[in-house]
Amino acid sequence: MYPDADTLEISEGDHVRVRMVNRSPAIHPMDLHGHFFQVGDAVKDTVLVASHGDRVTFEFRADNPGDWLFHCHNVYHLERRMARVFEYD
């Protein structure tokens, strides 16, 4: 949980693939700041991960250096620190 979870360290120019598995009973609209990412044929900045074992993979190019929040868009989940940071220079 943010801010205790390790930063996800990547390098500029990396092609990053993120696989998520949601084992909880809640849905999680996951938002990455600073980038758009590819989910299948769609380009998004937020993707819904359904409950009870849904799996979502997205990919993006690390082309915007900085510290970028990756978090659940449900405010009550964010308030419970459901967030990580992608970091690169």
Ligand SMILES: [Cu+2]
């Ligand atoms: Cu959530």
